[in-house]
Amino acid sequence: xxxxxxxxxxxxxxxxxxxxxxxxxxxxxxxxxxxxxxxxxxxxxxxxxxxxxxxxxxxxxxxxxxxxxxxxxxxxxxxxxxxxxxxxxxxxxxxxxxxxxxxxxxxxxxxxxxxxxxxxxxxxxxxxxxxxxxxxxxxxxxxxxxxxxxxxxxxxxxxxxxxxxxxxxxxxxxxxxxxxxxxxxxxxxxxxxxxxxxxxxxxxxxxxxxxxxxxxxxxxxxxxxxxxxxxxxxxxxxxxxxxxxxxxxxxxxxxxxxxxxxxxxxxxxxxxxxxxxxxxxxxxxxxxxxxxxxxxxxxxxxxxxxxxxxxxxxxxxxxxxxxxxxxxxxxxxxxxxxxxxxxxxxxxxxxxxxxxxxxxxxxxxxxxxxxxxxxxxxxxxxxxxxxxxxxx
Amino acid sequence: xxxxxxxxxxxxxxxxxxxxxxxxxxxxxxxxxxxxxxxxxxxxxxxxxxxxxxxxxxxxxxxxxxxxxxxxxxxxxxxxxxxxxxxxxxxxxxxxxxxxxxxxxxxxxxxxxxxxxxxxxxxxxxxxxxxxxxxxxxxxxxxxxxxxxxxxxxxxxxxxxxxxxxxxxxxxxxxxxxxxxxxxxxxxxxxxxxxxxxxxxxxxxxxxxxxxxxxxxxxxxxxxxxxxxxxxxxxxxxxxxxxxxxxxxxxxxxxxxxxxxxxxxxxxxxxxxxxxxxxxxxxxxxxxxxxxxxxxxxxxxxxxxxxxxxxxxxxxxxxxxxxxxxxxxxxxxxxxxxxxxxxxxxxxxxxxxxxxxxxxxxxxxxxxxxxxxxxxxxxxxxxxxxxxxxxxxxxxxxxxxxxxxxxxxxxxxxxxxxxxxxxxxxxxxxxxxxxxxxxxxxxxxxxxxxxxxxxxxxxxxxxxxx
Numbered sequence: 001x002x003x004x005x006x007x008x009x010x011x012x013x014x015x016x017x018x019x020x021x022x023x024x025x026x027x028x029x030x031x032x033x034x035x036x037x038x039x040x041x042x043x044x045x046x047x048x049x050x051x052x053x054x055x056x057x058x059x060x061x062x063x064x065x066x067x068x069x070x071x072x073x074x075x076x077x078x079x080x081x082x083x084x085x086x087x088x089x090x091x092x093x094x095x096x097x098x099x100x101x102x103x104x105x106x107x108x109x110x111x112x113x114x115x116x117x118x119x120x121x122x123x124x125x126x127x128x129x130x131x132x133x134x135x136x137x138x139x140x141x142x143x144x145x146x147x148x149x150x151x152x153x154x155x156x157x158x159x160x161x162x163x164x165x166x167x168x169x170x171x172x173x174x175x176x177x178x179x180x181x182x183x184x185x186x187x188x189x190x191x192x193x194x195x196x197x198x199x200x201x202x203x204x205x206x207x208x209x210x211x212x213x214x215x216x217x218x219x220x221x222x223x224x225x226x227x228x229x230x231x232x233x234x235x236x237x238x239x240x241x242x243x244x245x246x247x248x249x250x251x252x253x254x255x256x257x258x259x260x261x262x263x264x265x266x267x268x269x270x271x272x273x274x275x276x277x278x279x280x281x282x283x284x285x286x287x288x289x290x291x292x293x294x295x296x297x298x299x300x301x302x303x304x305x306x307x308x309x310x311x312x313x314x315x316x317x318x319x320x321x322x323x324x325x326x327x328x329x330x331x332x333x334x335x336x337x338x339x340x341x342x343x344x345x346x347x348x349x350x351x352x353x354x355x356x357x358x359x360x361x362x363x364x365x366x367x368x369x370x371x372x373x374x375x376x377x378x379x380x381x382x383x384x385x386x387x388x389x390x391x392x
Numbered sequence: 393x394x395x396x397x398x399x400x401x402x403x404x405x406x407x408x409x410x411x412x413x414x415x416x417x418x419x420x421x422x423x424x425x426x427x428x429x430x431x432x433x434x435x436x437x438x439x440x441x442x443x444x445x446x447x448x449x450x451x452x453x454x455x456x457x458x459x460x461x462x463x464x465x466x467x468x469x470x471x472x473x474x475x476x477x478x479x480x481x482x483x484x485x486x487x488x489x490x491x492x493x494x495x496x497x498x499x500x501x502x503x504x505x506x507x508x509x510x511x512x513x514x515x516x517x518x519x520x521x522x523x524x525x526x527x528x529x530x531x532x533x534x535x536x537x538x539x540x541x542x543x544x545x546x547x548x549x550x551x552x553x554x555x556x557x558x559x560x561x562x563x564x565x566x567x568x569x570x571x572x573x574x575x576x577x578x579x580x581x582x583x584x585x586x587x588x589x590x591x592x593x594x595x596x597x598x599x600x601x602x603x604x605x606x607x608x609x610x611x612x613x614x615x616x617x618x619x620x621x622x623x624x625x626x627x628x629x630x631x632x633x634x635x636x637x638x639x640x641x642x643x644x645x646x647x648x649x650x651x652x653x654x655x656x657x658x659x660x661x662x663x664x665x666x667x668x669x670x671x672x673x674x675x676x677x678x679x680x681x682x683x684x685x686x687x688x689x690x691x692x693x694x695x696x697x698x699x700x701x702x703x704x705x706x707x708x709x710x711x712x713x714x715x716x717x718x719x720x721x722x723x724x725x726x727x728x729x730x731x732x733x734x735x736x737x738x739x740x741x742x743x744x745x746x747x748x749x750x751x752x753x754x755x756x757x758x759x760x761x762x763x764x765x766x767x768x769x770x771x772x773x774x775x776x777x778x779x780x781x782x783x784x785x786x787x788x789x790x791x792x793x794x795x796x797x798x799x800x801x802x803x804x805x806x807x808x809x810x811x812x813x814x815x816x817x818x819x820x821x822x823x824x825x826x827x828x829x830x831x832x833x834x835x836x837x838x839x840x841x842x843x844x845x846x847x848x849x850x851x852x853x854x855x856x857x858x
Contacts, residue, residue: 091469091504091742105505105745125758134735135759137744148735148759157762158851160770166844169825170851176818177852201658201702201753205761205853212758 009300011373014244014257015111016237017136018281020265021090022307023320024327024356026274027063028077028343032056035346043270043315057343062275066282066331069289073337076330076391078365080344082358086309086324090265093308098137100363100382110366111256112141113381114374124253125215131240131259139258145208147215152223152243156216171213178209222250230291237261238284245291248301255374264307270319281305285331302332302373302392304365312354313346325356328365330391340389361386368392404693409808410435413698416858417655418442418687419486421711423779424786424805439687443524443680445485459722465510470727472509473740476516477730480710481719491523491679492516493706494654496740499534499566500748501543503741510604511539512741527647527677531567531634538590538605544746547589549582551615556582561746563637572642573622580619584633587614638677644669651682656692657700658752664691699810699857702755705736707858708764712771712850715806717779735763756856764856769847772806775839784842788831795823802845806855815852822848 026043030036031050050058051067059067069075083102087093099106111128119127128139128146139146149155157174161167180203226246232238240259247254261281266273285303292298306328311320325344341360344350350357363386367378373392379385405413411430415422419442422430430438441447456478457464463475483489496519503512515537522529534540541547541558549555559582564570573581590605619628622636637643648668649660656664668686675681686692703711709732713719719726733740737760743749756764772780783805787793790801799819803809811819823829823845831838849855 089505089507091507095504105502107744130759133763134731135737142750142754145758148762157765158769158847159766160773161844161847163840169822170844170848173818173822173848174851176821177815177848201700201857202853204753205756205856208756208758208761209853212762215758216762 009297010255011375012248012255012257012301013111013114013369013374014241014301014303015138015259016281016285016303016305017138017258017260018264018277018305018307019090019094019260019262020307021093021309021311021322022264022277022326023266023270023274023311024079024325025311025313026270027060027278027327028053028079029058029060030056030343030346031058033346039314039346041315042317043320053339057339060275060278062278063282065279065286068286069331070337074331074333074335075337076335076340076389077338078328078330078340078360078389080325080341080356080359081306081328081362081365082309082325083361083363084358086352086355086358088309088322088324090308090322095137097306097308097362098140100366107137107140108142109136109138109140110381111138111258112144112146114370114376115139115144115146115256116141117376117381118255118374125211126218126247126252126254128256128258129219129244129247129254131243131257136258136260139256145211145215147212147219149219149243151239152219152246155219157213175210175213178206178213180206218250218252219247222246222252225250228291228294230287230294232287232291233280233283235280235284237280238287241284241288242291245288245295245297248292248297249295266311266319267316267321268319270315289331298333302330302335302369304369305329305331306362306365310356313351313356314354323355324352325358326362328362330365330369332392334392336391340391364388403695404690405695405698407431409698410693411438412807413693414439414442414687415486416707416711417490417692418683419490420480420707421714423715423717423782425782435693436688439684442487443684445488445524448484450485451479451482456722460726466513467508467510469503469509469512469739469741470730472503472513473733474726474730475513476740477706477710477733478719478722478726480706481713481729487683488520488523492520493704493740494651495519495523495530495534497654497743497748497751498650499530499540500743500746501537501539502743502745505543506539508539509741511542514604515539516741524680524683525678527672527679528634528638530679531562531637532631534566535562535585535588535630535634536607538607541588541590541607542605546585549586549588550613551583551586551617552613554579554582554586554615558582559585562633565746567634567637567646568640568642569646572640577621580621580628581633583615583617583619584621584628585630587611588630589613641669641673644672644677647672647677648682651686653751655683655686656697658702661691664689699854701858702752703856703858704749704751704755705733705738705760705764706740708736708856709733709767711858712768715779716771716774716777717782718771718777720778732763732767736760736767761856765851768850768855772846772850773843775836775843780843780846783846784831784839787829787842788833792828792830794828795820798823798829798842798845799849802842802849806846806849809849809852809854811849811852811854815854819845819848819852 026045029045029050031047032055049061052058096102098109100110115128122145125145130148133150135148158170161170232242244257263277307326309324310326311323344356344359363382366382367386368388368391370376370378408427411427463471466472480489518533544558545555546558556578560578563573587610589608589610591608592603593606594603624636648665652665671682671685787801803811829841
């Protein structure tokens with residue numbers, strides 16, 4: 001942990017989901033293995049293009065902007081991450097990652113449980129903030145409020161009211177609409193003899209509405225306070241990470257941030273698509289950490305980057321189909337850089353249905369982050385005891 | 393007219409308010425024009441029209457597929473959801489669609505595991521076809537439904553290796569409820585469904601490739617041994633099991649409770665459920681008879697049943713679209729509307745688990761409330777939408793409006809919505825800031841004021857209820 005003498009802020013986790021199934025073989029490229037080129041006839045990265053890690057592995061060339069994390073010893077690469085009996089459905093596999101439940105269909109998300117652990121009484125409506133629309137199940141748990149922000153500068157209630165004075169009035173009136181003083185005045189929506197289940201619902205909605213408004217008001221202050229010389233790229237992901245930095249700098253007590261980048265389901269035209277995606281990720285993440293460092297805010301941030309599965313070892317001529325054995329990354333100032341897990345074997349006899357075998361359980365990654373970084377008891381969250389790495 | 397609510401007295405709904413209540417519960421709401429037409433037909437005739445969807449024309453599917461060819465065979469969830477939401481918005485058989493949603497919530501099957509939207513669309517079509525028929529038909533059909541078979545692993549349930557997943561959920565979640573059977577009953581129930589499996593409709597290289605599936609009974613996998621189930625002995629197969637289930641009193645209670653909760657209130661009135669269960673038994677589980685009794689009951693028609701349930705996201709989104717009369721033909725952008733349901737926590741065709749969605753106040757959290765309010769406000773605040781123009785037209789006919797009149801008239805045309813007096817006072821305060829309103833033709837600024845008022849009303853707590 002940070003030992004440089006300045007005040008230590010509570011640890012913050014930023015999660016970036018690469019939705020669609022990122023191809024691990026073209027991310028950390030085993031360019032020193034002949035088998036890679038034997039099996040990948042078309043959708044492959046030539047040895048001279050790879051950004052080498054060592055004589056065997058190297059980064060995709062579009063990862064130039066993120067490679068300095070590795071060079072500085074601040075990037076853990078976890079290869080072969082997955083779970084037994086891999087599921088090849090995006091949604092089901094995501095749910096398994098979200099809920100840490102493989103055998104039954106569960107609804108409580110691992111980060112929802114972590115947030116509940118951090119803020120059991122839900123005192124801060126911004127303990128977790130998702131940048132995106134709709135809530136990924138990872139953050140879902142009954143009673144845990146999470147703000148889902150599509151875009152920070154337009155986030156709020158009644159945003160369709162375009163005139164400023166009208167919206168101002170509307171927001172003032174909104175707080176009256178949701179304020180609960182009036183529920184005691186005798187209204188029972190459910191009728192007089194049912195002793196007010198209707199009232200309970202209205203009271204709950206009242207509190208929720210005020211919380212939502214409070215969250216929006218507080219988030220707006222983040223925008224006003226923010227100043228930075230760091231130039232973020234114009235991509236959607238970069239804008240989301242910039243939003244995360246803005247909220248982080250405003251000290252609103254947010255401990256878990258989440259955002260997703262879609263498009264990794266590269267069944268066709270993989271080479272240009274995958275390159276573009278990794279350029280977007282690398283440049284956005286680099287700008288984000290540059291911003292954190294410029295504001296002396298990087299010490300308490302760790303970022304997890306993951307994807308729901310890998311892709312088939314053999315390509316299909318234009319892209320790759322759903323596979324297993326993914327690659328995850330953990331980045332941060334206090335991360336002990338290195339290769340973790342075991343890079344899965346490409347030998348045909350080691351493959352299952354043409355897919356890589358996982359070598360490390362994704363729940364080990366979660367347990368490591370929860371235990372060593374967030375200081376949260378991991379077992380009830382990941383549903384069992386999983387070996388941890390010494391990463392942070 | 394806004395109905396003032398005074399404590400201590402429960403009276404019956406009447407007139408437009410009663411019909412609006414019926415259309416919200418037995419459908420997805422109605423425009424004022426539709427309500428006025430229904431009013432001249434009367435409540436019972438309107439109810440019978442709803443109960444007999446076959447009397448109304450079906451959606452023109454050819455037209456849909458001409459504009460949206462991808463929806464015809466879609467394996468992906470977004471177009472399949474878009475198609476269903478479009479149906480809910482445009483159907484002239486609202487109760488048929490509402491029943492499909494009811495059964496989808498009860499027999500909750502999810503795209504997440506299937507990774508194949510077409511089989512979900514096929515399942516919903518089955519639920520739509522049989523939704524008002526008979527519970528026995530529905531239980532038999534859902535047991536033979538390929539999406540359900542795969543979802544609950546019944547294709548791996550054979551005489552050699554029993555898989556109890558479907559057998560257990562049939563008893564626990566689909567027909568009787570926990571506490572009414574033993575673990576031995578679960579085992580024997582599962583045995584009776586061995587060999588109820590699926591096959592692709594088109595022979596494929598992979599057995600469960602991305603073609604539709606259909607039901608297949610494999611006698612070589614079926615366990616023909618004697619079974620004891622709920623005290624009866626015999627060489628039962630799945631349909632025998634369903635017949636035995638239907639003879640159990642808890643089954644009638646179960647179905648009556650689920651219908652009551654879906655159509656009347658989240659909190660059960662046991663006396664009404666008991667009488668509805670009797671209707672179930674006496675009609676041999678005829679769904680139409682049960683609903684007719686329920687919608688004619690005093691309890692359903694009571695003020696106490698009005699605006700007490702939290703709207704599901706599908707009801708909210710579809711209700712708003714029907715109100716503003718947009719997407720009345722297949723055009724670009726329907727996906728964005730369908731996805732709103734997902735953002736609000738109801739990913740149709742993809743419920744979170746076999747239990748379906750958690751309803752009532754669990755529909756609402758901070759993030760979801762923001763989505764609900766902003767979506768609804770954005771739609772009704774758009775004065776160019778045909779339905780909003782109709783509301784403006786009606787208001788224009790009323791002459792100059794005081795702030796009170798503006799609030800009351802807008803709430804009336806959005807429901808009639810019942811506003812609690814502090815809500816009404818806050819809205820009047822909002823309207824008073826700009827004084828009286830006179831809607832002269834072509835005065836967009838005045839029309840925008842109506843849009844803003846409608847936006848505020850759909851942002852209230854009352855509007856989140858149905």
